[in-house]
Amino acid sequence: MRTRFIATTSDLLDQDPRTALVLADISSASFAPAATRHPDRVRNLGIREQLMVGVAGGLALTGLRPIAHSYATFAVDRVYEQLKLDLDHQGVGAVLVSVGASYDGSEYGYTHFSPGDVALLDTLTDWTVHVPGHPDEVERLLRAAVARDDRTYLRLSAQPNHLPRAEDGRLQVVHRGSAGVPVVVAVGPVLSPVLHAIGGLDVTVAYTHTPRPFDAAGLRALAGRDVVLVEPYLAGTSSRVVAEALTDLPHRLLALGVGRADLRRYGSPGDHAKWHGLDPAGLRRSLVRFLR
Amino acid sequence: MTDTLAPLLARLTGDEKHEPASESTVDLIWALYDRVLRVDPARPDAVDRDRFLVSKGHGPHAYYAVLAAKGFFPESWLDDLAGPDSRLGHHPDRTLIPGMEIGSGSLGHGLGLAVGVALGLRAQGLPGPRVYVLLGDGELDEGANHEAIAYAGAVGLGSLTAIVVDNRSASFRQDLVGLFTVHGWTGTTVDGRDHDRIERAVRGHAPGRPHVVAADVAGRP
Missing domain, CATH: 3.40.50.970 (Thiamin diphosphate (ThDP)-binding fold, Pyr/PP domains)
Structure with a gap:
Protein backbone atom coordinates (compact mmCIF):
# COMPACT_ATOMS: atom_id res chain seq x y z
CA MET A 1 0.00 0.00 0.00
CA LEU A 156 -2.43 2.36 5.11
CA SER A 157 -1.53 -1.08 6.34
CA ALA A 158 1.14 -3.61 5.52
CA GLN A 159 -1.35 -6.49 5.99
CA PRO A 160 -3.49 -6.38 2.82
CA ASN A 161 -6.40 -8.53 1.83
CA HIS A 162 -5.99 -10.97 -1.03
CA LEU A 163 -8.23 -9.01 -3.40
CA PRO A 164 -9.39 -5.43 -3.86
CA ARG A 165 -13.02 -4.85 -3.05
CA ALA A 166 -15.55 -2.05 -2.99
CA GLU A 167 -15.46 0.81 -5.47
CA ASP A 168 -17.07 3.19 -3.01
CA GLY A 169 -17.56 3.39 0.72
CA ARG A 170 -20.86 1.53 0.87
CA LEU A 171 -21.01 -1.82 2.55
CA GLN A 172 -20.36 -4.53 0.00
CA VAL A 173 -21.64 -8.04 0.66
CA VAL A 174 -18.77 -10.44 0.03
CA HIS A 175 -20.40 -13.50 1.58
CA ARG A 176 -24.16 -13.85 1.88
CA GLY A 177 -25.74 -16.10 4.48
CA SER A 178 -29.40 -16.99 4.97
CA ALA A 179 -32.03 -14.32 5.50
CA GLY A 180 -31.81 -12.66 8.91
CA VAL A 181 -28.51 -14.24 9.93
CA PRO A 182 -25.85 -12.28 11.79
CA VAL A 183 -23.99 -9.66 9.79
CA VAL A 184 -20.23 -9.41 10.14
CA VAL A 185 -18.93 -5.97 9.14
CA ALA A 186 -15.25 -6.17 8.19
CA VAL A 187 -13.30 -2.92 7.85
CA GLY A 188 -10.27 -2.82 5.58
CA PRO A 189 -7.50 -5.36 6.01
CA VAL A 190 -9.36 -7.60 8.47
CA LEU A 191 -11.52 -8.95 5.65
CA SER A 192 -9.23 -11.83 4.70
CA PRO A 193 -8.96 -13.20 8.25
CA VAL A 194 -12.72 -12.75 8.67
CA LEU A 195 -13.41 -14.79 5.55
CA HIS A 196 -11.08 -17.48 6.83
CA ALA A 197 -12.81 -17.46 10.20
CA ILE A 198 -16.42 -17.98 9.09
CA GLY A 199 -16.10 -21.37 7.43
CA GLY A 200 -19.28 -23.34 8.14
CA LEU A 201 -20.99 -20.45 9.95
CA ASP A 202 -24.23 -19.07 8.55
CA VAL A 203 -23.41 -15.36 8.53
CA THR A 204 -23.35 -12.53 6.03
CA VAL A 205 -20.07 -10.66 5.64
CA ALA A 206 -20.09 -7.07 4.46
CA TYR A 207 -16.95 -5.09 3.69
CA THR A 208 -16.11 -1.42 3.78
CA HIS A 209 -12.91 0.57 3.44
CA THR A 210 -14.68 3.71 4.62
CA PRO A 211 -15.78 3.63 8.25
CA ARG A 212 -16.47 7.39 8.17
CA PRO A 213 -18.94 8.30 7.00
CA PHE A 214 -20.29 4.89 7.85
CA ASP A 215 -22.83 3.32 5.51
CA ALA A 216 -25.70 3.33 7.98
CA ALA A 217 -28.33 2.72 5.33
CA GLY A 218 -26.42 -0.26 4.01
CA LEU A 219 -26.21 -1.79 7.46
CA ARG A 220 -29.90 -1.25 8.10
CA ALA A 221 -30.68 -3.03 4.86
CA LEU A 222 -28.59 -6.04 5.89
CA ALA A 223 -28.90 -6.25 9.62
CA GLY A 224 -30.71 -8.96 11.45
CA ARG A 225 -30.68 -9.28 15.22
CA ASP A 226 -26.93 -9.72 15.57
CA VAL A 227 -24.11 -7.55 14.26
CA VAL A 228 -20.42 -8.29 14.57
CA LEU A 229 -18.05 -5.42 13.91
CA VAL A 230 -14.44 -6.29 13.12
CA GLU A 231 -12.01 -3.36 12.87
CA PRO A 232 -8.22 -3.31 12.56
CA TYR A 233 -7.87 -0.63 15.24
CA LEU A 234 -9.24 -0.03 18.71
CA ALA A 235 -12.12 -2.40 19.44
CA GLY A 236 -15.44 -0.61 19.55
CA THR A 237 -14.36 2.45 17.57
CA SER A 238 -17.40 2.16 15.32
CA SER A 239 -19.84 0.89 17.93
CA ARG A 240 -21.31 4.38 18.11
CA VAL A 241 -22.12 4.60 14.43
CA VAL A 242 -23.56 1.09 14.39
CA ALA A 243 -25.74 1.93 17.37
CA GLU A 244 -26.92 5.10 15.66
CA ALA A 245 -27.67 3.21 12.47
CA LEU A 246 -29.77 0.65 14.31
CA THR A 247 -31.17 2.85 17.04
CA ASP A 248 -34.77 1.74 16.47
CA LEU A 249 -33.97 -1.90 15.80
CA PRO A 250 -33.43 -4.37 18.64
CA HIS A 251 -29.97 -5.85 18.11
CA ARG A 252 -26.90 -7.29 19.77
CA LEU A 253 -23.47 -5.98 18.85
CA LEU A 254 -20.09 -7.66 19.25
CA ALA A 255 -17.26 -5.22 18.56
CA LEU A 256 -13.90 -6.80 17.83
CA GLY A 257 -10.62 -5.02 17.27
CA VAL A 258 -7.35 -4.16 18.94
CA GLY A 259 -7.37 -4.15 22.73
CA ARG A 260 -6.47 -1.16 24.85
CA ALA A 261 -3.59 -2.67 26.76
CA ASP A 262 0.05 -2.02 25.97
CA LEU A 263 1.09 -5.66 25.68
CA ARG A 264 4.78 -4.73 25.93
CA ARG A 265 5.61 -7.33 23.29
CA TYR A 266 7.40 -7.24 19.94
CA GLY A 267 7.12 -10.15 17.49
CA SER A 268 5.36 -9.92 14.10
CA PRO A 269 2.12 -8.23 13.08
CA GLY A 270 0.68 -11.73 12.86
CA ASP A 271 1.63 -12.33 16.47
CA HIS A 272 -0.18 -9.18 17.52
CA ALA A 273 -3.24 -10.14 15.48
CA LYS A 274 -3.30 -13.40 17.40
CA TRP A 275 -2.83 -11.71 20.78
CA HIS A 276 -5.71 -9.37 20.03
CA GLY A 277 -7.92 -12.16 18.73
CA LEU A 278 -7.90 -10.84 15.18
CA ASP A 279 -6.35 -13.88 13.52
CA PRO A 280 -8.78 -16.36 11.89
CA ALA A 281 -8.76 -18.71 14.88
CA GLY A 282 -9.35 -15.91 17.38
CA LEU A 283 -12.08 -14.36 15.30
CA ARG A 284 -13.81 -17.70 14.95
CA ARG A 285 -13.70 -18.27 18.71
CA SER A 286 -15.31 -14.89 19.31
CA LEU A 287 -17.93 -15.43 16.63
CA VAL A 288 -18.91 -18.87 17.84
CA ARG A 289 -19.14 -17.72 21.45
CA PHE A 290 -21.29 -14.70 20.51
CA LEU A 291 -23.58 -16.58 18.17
CA ARG A 292 -24.02 -19.60 20.41
CA MET B 1 -4.99 56.49 16.55
CA THR B 2 -6.27 57.07 20.05
CA ASP B 3 -9.14 59.26 18.87
CA THR B 4 -10.19 56.52 16.46
CA LEU B 5 -9.69 53.43 18.57
CA ALA B 6 -10.50 54.51 22.12
CA PRO B 7 -14.25 54.79 21.56
CA LEU B 8 -14.24 51.50 19.69
CA LEU B 9 -12.29 49.71 22.39
CA ALA B 10 -14.69 51.08 24.99
CA ARG B 11 -17.52 49.24 23.27
CA LEU B 12 -15.77 45.89 23.74
CA THR B 13 -16.69 44.82 27.23
CA GLY B 14 -16.87 41.56 29.11
CA ASP B 15 -13.35 40.17 28.79
CA GLU B 16 -11.46 42.30 31.25
CA LYS B 17 -9.12 39.39 32.03
CA HIS B 18 -7.53 39.82 28.64
CA GLU B 19 -7.47 43.62 28.56
CA PRO B 20 -3.73 43.81 29.28
CA ALA B 21 -3.05 41.45 26.41
CA SER B 22 -5.18 43.54 24.12
CA GLU B 23 -3.69 46.79 25.29
CA SER B 24 -0.20 45.50 24.59
CA THR B 25 -0.91 44.98 20.89
CA VAL B 26 -2.94 48.04 20.03
CA ASP B 27 -0.13 50.28 18.74
CA LEU B 28 1.45 47.47 16.83
CA ILE B 29 -1.69 46.34 15.06
CA TRP B 30 -2.69 49.90 14.25
CA ALA B 31 0.75 50.67 12.82
CA LEU B 32 0.63 47.55 10.68
CA TYR B 33 -2.84 48.22 9.29
CA ASP B 34 -2.26 51.94 8.89
CA ARG B 35 1.19 51.82 7.32
CA VAL B 36 2.38 48.40 6.25
CA LEU B 37 -0.19 45.79 5.32
CA ARG B 38 -1.49 45.70 1.77
CA VAL B 39 -5.05 44.69 2.53
CA ASP B 40 -8.36 46.04 1.31
CA PRO B 41 -11.58 45.73 3.31
CA ALA B 42 -13.48 45.77 0.00
CA ARG B 43 -11.54 42.69 -1.10
CA PRO B 44 -10.64 40.83 2.10
CA ASP B 45 -9.96 37.61 0.17
CA ALA B 46 -7.84 39.16 -2.61
CA VAL B 47 -5.21 36.68 -3.72
CA ASP B 48 -2.46 39.31 -3.77
CA ARG B 49 -3.10 40.67 -0.27
CA ASP B 50 -0.58 40.51 2.52
CA ARG B 51 -1.52 37.96 5.17
CA PHE B 52 -1.62 38.98 8.82
CA LEU B 53 -2.08 36.00 11.14
CA VAL B 54 -2.85 36.71 14.77
CA SER B 55 -1.46 33.70 16.58
CA LYS B 56 -1.67 35.48 19.91
CA GLY B 57 -5.44 35.14 20.03
CA HIS B 58 -5.75 36.13 23.66
CA GLY B 59 -7.25 39.57 24.06
CA PRO B 60 -8.17 40.35 20.47
CA HIS B 61 -10.05 43.55 21.34
CA ALA B 62 -7.40 45.74 19.77
CA TYR B 63 -7.49 43.65 16.62
CA TYR B 64 -11.29 43.85 16.47
CA ALA B 65 -11.21 47.60 16.98
CA VAL B 66 -8.64 48.12 14.22
CA LEU B 67 -10.55 45.90 11.79
CA ALA B 68 -13.73 47.83 12.52
CA ALA B 69 -11.95 51.16 12.18
CA LYS B 70 -10.54 50.09 8.83
CA GLY B 71 -13.94 48.98 7.59
CA PHE B 72 -13.66 45.21 7.57
CA PHE B 73 -16.91 44.88 9.50
CA PRO B 74 -19.52 47.20 11.06
CA GLU B 75 -18.62 48.93 14.30
CA SER B 76 -21.90 47.68 15.75
CA TRP B 77 -20.39 44.21 15.99
CA LEU B 78 -18.21 45.53 18.82
CA ASP B 79 -21.21 45.96 21.10
CA ASP B 80 -21.86 42.27 21.63
CA LEU B 81 -18.53 40.70 22.48
CA ALA B 82 -18.93 36.95 22.95
CA GLY B 83 -22.72 37.15 22.99
CA PRO B 84 -24.74 34.17 21.79
CA ASP B 85 -25.04 35.58 18.28
CA SER B 86 -21.82 37.55 18.20
CA ARG B 87 -19.17 37.08 15.54
CA LEU B 88 -16.54 38.37 17.96
CA GLY B 89 -15.40 36.11 20.77
CA HIS B 90 -12.74 36.32 23.40
CA HIS B 91 -10.68 34.33 20.94
CA PRO B 92 -11.20 35.04 17.23
CA ASP B 93 -12.73 32.71 14.65
CA ARG B 94 -11.65 33.30 11.05
CA THR B 95 -14.83 31.87 9.62
CA LEU B 96 -16.90 34.57 11.33
CA ILE B 97 -14.85 37.70 10.69
CA PRO B 98 -13.98 39.27 7.31
CA GLY B 99 -10.30 39.98 6.98
CA MET B 100 -9.21 37.56 9.67
CA GLU B 101 -6.78 35.01 8.35
CA ILE B 102 -6.84 32.39 11.14
CA GLY B 103 -8.82 31.44 14.19
CA SER B 104 -6.60 31.36 17.26
CA GLY B 105 -6.49 31.35 21.03
CA SER B 106 -4.72 28.09 21.76
CA LEU B 107 -1.15 29.29 21.77
CA GLY B 108 1.48 27.95 19.45
CA HIS B 109 -0.46 27.38 16.25
CA GLY B 110 -0.11 30.55 14.21
CA LEU B 111 3.54 30.36 13.26
CA GLY B 112 3.21 26.89 11.74
CA LEU B 113 0.18 28.02 9.79
CA ALA B 114 2.08 31.12 8.66
CA VAL B 115 4.94 28.98 7.37
CA GLY B 116 2.40 26.97 5.39
CA VAL B 117 0.77 30.11 3.99
CA ALA B 118 4.15 31.48 2.93
CA LEU B 119 5.07 28.19 1.28
CA GLY B 120 1.67 28.00 -0.42
CA LEU B 121 1.99 31.49 -1.89
CA ARG B 122 5.48 30.70 -3.13
CA ALA B 123 4.32 27.43 -4.68
CA GLN B 124 1.64 29.29 -6.58
CA GLY B 125 4.05 31.87 -7.98
CA LEU B 126 2.87 34.70 -5.75
CA PRO B 127 6.05 36.33 -4.45
CA GLY B 128 4.38 39.67 -3.76
CA PRO B 129 2.34 39.11 -0.61
CA ARG B 130 4.21 39.04 2.68
CA VAL B 131 3.06 36.90 5.57
CA TYR B 132 3.04 38.47 9.01
CA VAL B 133 2.30 36.58 12.19
CA LEU B 134 1.71 38.15 15.60
CA LEU B 135 3.02 36.16 18.56
CA GLY B 136 3.37 36.78 22.28
CA ASP B 137 6.48 36.34 24.37
CA GLY B 138 4.67 33.85 26.60
CA GLU B 139 3.43 32.01 23.55
CA LEU B 140 6.99 31.29 22.52
CA ASP B 141 7.17 28.80 25.38
CA GLU B 142 5.08 26.48 23.23
CA GLY B 143 7.30 23.94 21.52
CA ALA B 144 5.45 23.95 18.21
CA ASN B 145 6.83 27.44 17.54
CA HIS B 146 10.34 26.13 17.63
CA GLU B 147 9.67 23.59 14.91
CA ALA B 148 8.52 26.47 12.72
CA ILE B 149 11.34 28.85 13.68
CA ALA B 150 14.01 26.29 12.88
CA TYR B 151 12.45 25.22 9.59
CA ALA B 152 11.70 28.72 8.29
CA GLY B 153 15.26 29.75 8.99
CA ALA B 154 16.73 26.62 7.42
CA VAL B 155 14.89 27.13 4.13
CA GLY B 156 15.24 30.91 4.08
CA LEU B 157 11.56 31.72 4.03
CA GLY B 158 12.07 35.35 3.13
CA SER B 159 8.41 36.33 2.81
CA LEU B 160 7.72 35.63 6.49
CA THR B 161 7.81 38.20 9.27
CA ALA B 162 7.11 37.30 12.89
CA ILE B 163 6.23 40.05 15.33
CA VAL B 164 6.56 39.17 18.99
CA VAL B 165 4.75 41.36 21.48
CA ASP B 166 6.94 41.37 24.55
CA ASN B 167 4.76 42.22 27.52
CA ARG B 168 6.77 40.07 29.91
CA SER B 169 4.11 37.41 30.19
CA ALA B 170 6.49 34.46 29.85
CA SER B 171 7.30 32.69 33.09
CA PHE B 172 10.97 32.52 32.19
CA ARG B 173 12.67 35.44 30.49
CA GLN B 174 14.58 34.67 27.30
CA ASP B 175 16.29 36.43 24.42
CA LEU B 176 13.32 36.64 22.08
CA VAL B 177 15.15 37.78 18.99
CA GLY B 178 17.97 35.35 19.67
CA LEU B 179 15.52 32.44 19.57
CA PHE B 180 15.03 33.26 15.90
CA THR B 181 18.37 34.60 14.73
CA VAL B 182 20.20 31.49 15.87
CA HIS B 183 18.23 29.74 13.13
CA GLY B 184 19.13 32.26 10.42
CA TRP B 185 16.41 34.86 10.81
CA THR B 186 17.13 38.55 10.77
CA GLY B 187 15.73 40.38 13.75
CA THR B 188 15.52 43.47 15.85
CA THR B 189 13.87 44.82 18.98
CA VAL B 190 11.72 47.91 18.84
CA ASP B 191 9.65 50.10 21.12
CA GLY B 192 6.21 48.56 20.68
CA ARG B 193 4.50 51.95 21.11
CA ASP B 194 6.49 53.89 18.56
CA HIS B 195 4.73 53.66 15.22
CA ASP B 196 7.60 55.03 13.15
CA ARG B 197 10.05 52.57 14.62
CA ILE B 198 7.61 49.70 14.31
CA GLU B 199 7.20 50.48 10.63
CA ARG B 200 10.93 50.72 10.00
CA ALA B 201 11.62 47.52 11.91
CA VAL B 202 8.93 45.55 10.13
CA ARG B 203 10.10 46.77 6.74
CA GLY B 204 13.69 45.91 7.60
CA HIS B 205 13.63 42.38 6.31
CA ALA B 206 16.37 40.97 4.11
CA PRO B 207 15.98 38.85 0.96
CA GLY B 208 15.97 35.13 1.51
CA ARG B 209 15.69 35.25 5.29
CA PRO B 210 12.65 35.33 7.55
CA HIS B 211 12.47 38.34 9.81
CA VAL B 212 11.46 38.84 13.42
CA VAL B 213 10.58 42.02 15.28
CA ALA B 214 10.31 41.93 19.05
CA ALA B 215 7.99 44.76 20.10
CA ASP B 216 8.75 45.75 23.67
CA VAL B 217 5.68 47.08 25.45
CA ALA B 218 6.54 46.25 29.04
CA GLY B 219 6.09 48.99 31.55
CA ARG B 220 4.64 51.40 29.02
CA PRO B 221 1.29 53.11 29.32
Missing part, protein backbone atom coordinates in the same frame (compact mmCIF):
# COMPACT_ATOMS: atom_id res chain seq x y z
CA ARG A 2 2.81 2.40 0.83
CA THR A 3 4.43 1.80 -2.54
CA ARG A 4 1.15 2.52 -4.31
CA PHE A 5 0.64 5.64 -2.19
CA ILE A 6 4.06 6.96 -3.20
CA ALA A 7 3.52 6.21 -6.89
CA THR A 8 0.03 7.68 -6.95
CA THR A 9 1.00 10.80 -5.03
CA SER A 10 3.98 11.37 -7.29
CA ASP A 11 1.70 11.13 -10.30
CA LEU A 12 -0.83 13.50 -8.74
CA LEU A 13 1.93 16.02 -8.09
CA ASP A 14 2.88 15.79 -11.76
CA GLN A 15 -0.68 16.14 -13.00
CA ASP A 16 -2.33 18.57 -10.62
CA PRO A 17 -0.62 21.84 -9.64
CA ARG A 18 -3.01 22.17 -6.72
CA THR A 19 -1.53 19.11 -5.02
CA ALA A 20 1.18 19.55 -2.38
CA LEU A 21 2.95 17.04 -0.15
CA VAL A 22 4.20 17.70 3.37
CA LEU A 23 6.49 15.21 5.08
CA ALA A 24 8.10 14.89 8.47
CA ASP A 25 11.04 12.82 7.22
CA ILE A 26 9.07 9.57 6.92
CA SER A 27 9.14 8.40 3.25
CA SER A 28 11.16 11.45 2.20
CA ALA A 29 13.72 9.34 0.33
CA SER A 30 10.95 7.70 -1.69
CA PHE A 31 9.61 11.09 -2.66
CA ALA A 32 13.00 12.53 -3.61
CA PRO A 33 12.30 12.33 -7.38
CA ALA A 34 8.99 14.13 -6.91
CA ALA A 35 10.69 16.73 -4.72
CA THR A 36 13.25 17.35 -7.45
CA ARG A 37 10.49 17.92 -10.00
CA HIS A 38 8.30 20.01 -7.68
CA PRO A 39 10.49 21.60 -5.02
CA ASP A 40 7.86 24.16 -4.04
CA ARG A 41 5.10 21.58 -3.61
CA VAL A 42 6.99 18.73 -1.97
CA ARG A 43 8.23 19.80 1.43
CA ASN A 44 10.11 17.64 3.88
CA LEU A 45 10.08 19.61 7.13
CA GLY A 46 12.34 17.28 9.07
CA ILE A 47 11.07 15.45 12.12
CA ARG A 48 8.47 18.10 12.92
CA GLU A 49 4.98 16.64 12.94
CA GLN A 50 3.26 19.58 14.63
CA LEU A 51 4.68 21.80 11.92
CA MET A 52 3.65 19.27 9.29
CA VAL A 53 -0.02 19.72 10.13
CA GLY A 54 0.34 23.47 10.64
CA VAL A 55 1.95 23.80 7.23
CA ALA A 56 -0.76 21.63 5.71
CA GLY A 57 -3.34 24.01 7.17
CA GLY A 58 -1.46 27.02 5.84
CA LEU A 59 -1.12 25.52 2.38
CA ALA A 60 -4.84 24.80 2.36
CA LEU A 61 -5.56 28.41 3.35
CA THR A 62 -3.86 29.48 0.12
CA GLY A 63 -5.96 27.10 -1.96
CA LEU A 64 -3.61 24.14 -2.33
CA ARG A 65 -4.63 20.56 -1.60
CA PRO A 66 -2.06 19.27 0.90
CA ILE A 67 -1.24 15.64 1.55
CA ALA A 68 0.49 15.13 4.89
CA HIS A 69 2.14 11.83 5.68
CA SER A 70 3.85 10.04 8.54
CA TYR A 71 3.47 7.08 10.85
CA ALA A 72 -0.04 6.95 12.28
CA THR A 73 1.12 7.55 15.82
CA PHE A 74 2.93 10.73 14.72
CA ALA A 75 0.39 11.84 12.12
CA VAL A 76 -2.59 11.55 14.47
CA ASP A 77 -1.78 10.78 18.10
CA ARG A 78 1.04 13.29 18.47
CA VAL A 79 -0.66 16.12 16.59
CA TYR A 80 -4.25 15.75 17.68
CA GLU A 81 -4.59 19.43 18.58
CA GLN A 82 -3.05 20.56 15.29
CA LEU A 83 -5.60 18.42 13.44
CA LYS A 84 -8.36 19.93 15.54
CA LEU A 85 -7.29 23.56 15.27
CA ASP A 86 -5.04 23.94 12.22
CA LEU A 87 -7.46 22.04 9.97
CA ASP A 88 -10.92 21.65 11.53
CA HIS A 89 -11.16 25.02 13.24
CA GLN A 90 -9.69 26.87 10.27
CA GLY A 91 -12.35 25.27 8.09
CA VAL A 92 -9.83 23.83 5.64
CA GLY A 93 -9.09 20.35 4.38
CA ALA A 94 -6.15 18.06 3.84
CA VAL A 95 -5.43 14.44 3.05
CA LEU A 96 -3.65 12.78 5.94
CA VAL A 97 -1.96 9.50 4.98
CA SER A 98 -0.46 7.22 7.58
CA VAL A 99 1.56 4.06 7.64
CA GLY A 100 2.19 1.80 10.59
CA ALA A 101 -1.46 1.16 11.45
CA SER A 102 -2.10 -0.52 14.79
CA TYR A 103 1.03 -2.66 14.97
CA ASP A 104 2.65 -2.97 11.54
CA GLY A 105 5.87 -1.84 13.18
CA SER A 106 5.59 -4.68 15.66
CA GLU A 107 9.33 -5.02 16.08
CA TYR A 108 9.52 -1.41 17.31
CA GLY A 109 6.99 -1.93 20.06
CA TYR A 110 4.26 0.30 21.43
CA THR A 111 5.99 3.59 20.59
CA HIS A 112 5.12 2.99 16.94
CA PHE A 113 1.63 1.57 17.42
CA SER A 114 -1.52 3.58 16.83
CA PRO A 115 -4.61 1.53 17.59
CA GLY A 116 -6.44 4.70 18.65
CA ASP A 117 -5.98 6.89 15.57
CA VAL A 118 -9.45 6.41 14.09
CA ALA A 119 -11.06 6.84 17.51
CA LEU A 120 -9.18 10.12 17.97
CA LEU A 121 -10.28 11.41 14.58
CA ASP A 122 -13.80 10.32 15.40
CA THR A 123 -13.91 13.05 18.04
CA LEU A 124 -13.42 15.66 15.29
CA THR A 125 -15.84 16.99 12.71
CA ASP A 126 -16.51 15.80 9.20
CA TRP A 127 -13.47 13.63 8.63
CA THR A 128 -13.69 11.02 5.92
CA VAL A 129 -11.79 7.95 7.08
CA HIS A 130 -10.55 5.37 4.60
CA VAL A 131 -9.01 2.11 5.73
CA PRO A 132 -8.14 0.37 2.47
CA GLY A 133 -7.64 -3.35 2.39
CA HIS A 134 -5.65 -3.54 -0.83
CA PRO A 135 -3.21 -1.37 -2.82
CA ASP A 136 -5.74 -0.98 -5.66
CA GLU A 137 -8.16 0.55 -3.16
CA VAL A 138 -5.43 2.94 -2.01
CA GLU A 139 -5.02 4.41 -5.47
CA ARG A 140 -8.74 4.88 -6.06
CA LEU A 141 -9.33 6.38 -2.65
CA LEU A 142 -6.33 8.69 -2.81
CA ARG A 143 -7.18 10.07 -6.23
CA ALA A 144 -10.76 10.72 -5.15
CA ALA A 145 -9.66 12.33 -1.89
CA VAL A 146 -7.24 14.71 -3.58
CA ALA A 147 -10.00 15.79 -5.95
CA ARG A 148 -12.14 16.86 -2.98
CA ASP A 149 -11.58 19.63 -0.44
CA ASP A 150 -12.56 17.79 2.72
CA ARG A 151 -10.50 16.36 5.55
CA THR A 152 -9.61 12.79 4.73
CA TYR A 153 -7.61 10.22 6.65
CA LEU A 154 -6.14 7.38 4.61
CA ARG A 155 -4.84 4.66 6.91
